[in-house]
Amino acid sequence: MEKHWLIKSEPDVFSIDDLAKSKTTHWDGVRNYQARNFIRDEMKIGDKVIFYHSNAEPPAAVGICEIVKEAYPDFSAFDPEDSHYDPKSKKDSPTWFMVDVKFVKKFSAPVSITEIKANKKLQKMNLVQRGNRLSVMPVTKNEFDEIVRMGN
DNA sequence: GCCAACGTTGGC
């Protein structure tokens, strides 16, 4: 069964436009165990993903991408020069994983966090729960479809 | 720039 996800990125670091240009990217740098488990255990090829801009003006869902490669070791954890370097992740037993995502579309209008919070159908989203900091989270098909509808 | 919320670290 196809799943739906939301991933956050700071547009100053990597935006939906960057993804539109590069077409695909490896989603590296996730260093949270709960998010890691989603990536490693549950993300499957073909799953649809909402691309969300955090620390942005405004913070907003801005487009859609799709999983095109399932979990493999996040090599940025092995590189001491990388800002995401983590010495406890070993090549023979990696701690951190990543997937590859492919650009699907950019919304014609960003769906801001304000609009998301104001939509009754989206009240239960992990994204708008108090104190949530997960950078990778599941969303239901209904929530996914509603955000896509708002963005088009 | 502030700060609440949360995860991680490390001393004990």
Add this chain to the structure above:
DNA sequence: GCCAACGTTGGC
């Protein structure tokens, strides 16, 4: 194994 200190996230 507890928990205080610390670092990070991310909306505002």
